Amino acid sequence: MKAALAFDTSNYTTSCAVFDGESGRNAGRLLHVEPGKLGLRQSEALFAHVRQLPGVFSELKHEGEVLAVGASVKPRETEDSYMPCFLAGASQGRVLAQALGVPFCAFSHQQGHIAAAAWSSGCMELLDTPHLAWQISGGTTELLLVRPQGAAVACDIIxxxxxxxxxxxxxxxxxxxxxxxxxxxxxxxxxxxxxxxxxxxxxxxxxxxxxxxxxxxxxxxxxxxxxxxxxxxxxxxxxxxxxxxxxxxxxxxxxxxxxxxxxxxxxxxxxxxxxxxxxxAEPEYSTDNALGVAILTYRAVTMGG
Structure with missing residues (x-):
């Protein structure tokens, strides 16, 4: 099975995924937060991802050919968008792509959410159609005007x-x-x-x-x-x-x-x-996951963009 692999290391969840053009599989694990605390500092989240990634990745058990590796590298597409926790998945993805001799594709966490939601709702055609998208999470509550942009999507906050x-x-x-x-x-x-x-x-x-x-x-x-x-x-x-x-x-x-x-x-x-x-999206693909990035990575190498 030829497929794309992907990583997403948000401030909540360590995720790895595989997508072959039709079916996909995501493995994820929440970051541990002590009772009474409202999340982790970025340094704590980054360390937790580094510790959890090998175990989460092993749950995928992918044995086929890898076409490309992708990762969420920042929260949004904007130039000033940055969150250190995404460095864990991005660095792992780049190293794996180099080792396998395949392309590395970088996307935003937001783009991944939209792709996963479109796929799991049974409406992949949304990635090629202008639409409105609510991104509602712990760090974001935004209404987006989404337009196709090559294999991915462009998101304008409205x-x-x-x-x-x-x-x-x-x-x-x-x-x-x-x-x-x-x-x-x-x-x-x-x-x-x-x-x-x-x-x-x-x-x-x-x-x-x-x-x-x-x-x-x-x-x-x-x-x-x-x-x-x-x-x-x-x-x-x-x-x-x-x-x-x-x-x-x-x-x-x-x-x-x-x-x-x-x-x-x-x-x-x-x-x-x-x-x-x-x-x-299906509930499991509403929460943080790497499947959306795997979908966009697959599209990037098969659509040429």
Whole structure:
């Protein structure tokens, strides 16, 4: 089997993947975070990736021909985008490509998320079609206008949070409620026990918005003695209200086009249910993974771009 290999070493997960043009496989392992902490420093994440990469890579068990090796080398395509944790996967990828005598392909973490989401939603054609894409995670909450760019995609930020990210809001809510980090899965499950429909709707400035007010309201609700399930549901419904209203405004401005959700927060069941008509990655490919980069790497060597 001829395939592309790829690495992604984000601030949350060590990932390796293989893609052969039709099927793909991702192996990933969360970085360990001590209870009560909200993530790792970059130096800690980088060290953890170096330690975890050999074991994660061995889980792929790829024995066929390698066409090329790819890696996420930075969070976004912009020149000023940089995060040291991506050095682990990028350096491993470059060394492996040199050893095998095959091309090395560099992409952004954001491009990888979009490719993985398009593939796992069954809509690979989105990579060759302009569309809107929500990137919602611990470090990013952005609405992108995505256009084809050779074998990859170009992403222009057209809307975003101006302060707290959706993932930070979820994790900080989880910390209040004594949940583990990252808190997405536990908060999702807890919210299903709530019968409240309360939420807070932040004001929009065009396609931009602030989530710090939601965080403040969540703290007030928690301190008032509200049930944990109601606090969890309040935070998530408030996020849904933002995504729905901003998406509607974007459609009015840019026209009716497909909407794709990616990023760890996009695996939340309430968001998936509320955003009817949107396309979502399978939950395992909503969270950080290397499969999207493997897809883009395969496309780069087979499409010549």
């Amino acid at each position: 809307g975003a949070t101006t302060d707290v990210s959706a993932g930070q809001l979820i994790d900080r809510t989880g910390q209040l409620l004594g949940l583990s980090f990252p808190s997405g899965k536990e908060l999702d499950a807890l919210s299903k026990q709530s019968e409240s429909d309360a939420c807070y709707k932040p004001k929009l400035d065009g396609l931009y918005f602030s989530l710090s007010g939601v965080e403040h309201k969540v703290k007030q609700l928690f301190e008032s003695g509200a049930q944990p399930a109601d606090v969890a549901a309040f935070a998530l419904r408030s996020l849904v209200s933002v995504f729905r209203r901003v998406t509607e405004r974007a459609m009015e401005k840019y026209g009716d086009m497909p909407v794709l959700f990616s990023g760890g927060v996009a695996s939340n069941s309430m968001i998936r249910q509320a955003m009817a008509g949107a396309l979502f």
